[in-house]
Amino acid sequence: MDETELTQSYQQLNIPAIRSDQVPQLSPAALAYLGDAVYELYVRSKFLLPPKRSHVYHQQVVAQVRAEAQSQHLQLLSPHLTSVELDVSRRGRNAANGRPRRLDPEVYQQATSFETLIGYLYITNPQRLAELLSLLQFNSTPTP
Numbered sequence: 368m369d370e371t372e373l374t375q376s377y378q379q380l381n382i383p384a385i386r387s388d389q390v391p392q393l394s395p396a397a398l399a400y401l402g403d404a405v406y407e408l409y410v411r412s413k414f415l416l417p418p419k420r421s422h423v424y425h426q427q428v429v430a431q432v433r434a435e436a437q438s439q440h441l442q443l444l445s446p447h448l449t450s451v452e453l454d455v456s457r458r459g460r461n462a463a464n465g466r467p468r469r470l471d472p473e474v475y476q477q478a479t480s481f482e483t484l485i486g487y488l489y490i491t492n493p494q495r496l497a498e499l500l501s502l503l504q505f506n507s508t509p510t511p
Contacts, residue, residue: 376493385490393490395462395483398455402486407432409500431505434470434478440503441481447502452484459483 370387385393407428414427430436441456448456463479488496 398486402482438477
């Protein structure tokens with residue numbers, strides 16, 4: 368999908384398009400912020416069928432968007448990443464500051480790396496994002 372098609376797609380959804388020349392202006396934290404939302408929407412969509420009660424949806428989604436799961440997803444995707452994608456995720460890891468007390472710092476850094484990569488690909492290459500997300504394996508059984 369070229370930049371014109373991407374802009375048209377965003378316009379249909381009324382989402383402001385970010386041009387590729389604007390991406391370097393975005394901090395890794397900004398990309399992670401966007402990536403967090405994009406990934407959660409993806410996971411929510413993934414678990415919609417078969418229909419379930421709301422609390423089951425919530426449990427399944429939370430199990431996948433937790434930092435521990437995101438860290439595992441990044442490890443699974445790493446062998447498939449290009450050098451540019453690895454650099455983006457490294458920048459995200461290095462930008463991770465502060466963390467919840469319950470988390471190991473490395474897990475938090477990897478989760479932030481994952482979110483940064485998702486945000487970056489959402490803006491620059493949605494087809495590549497879809498390709499990588501299709502490699503992820505989701506456990507449909509919520510963890511207690």
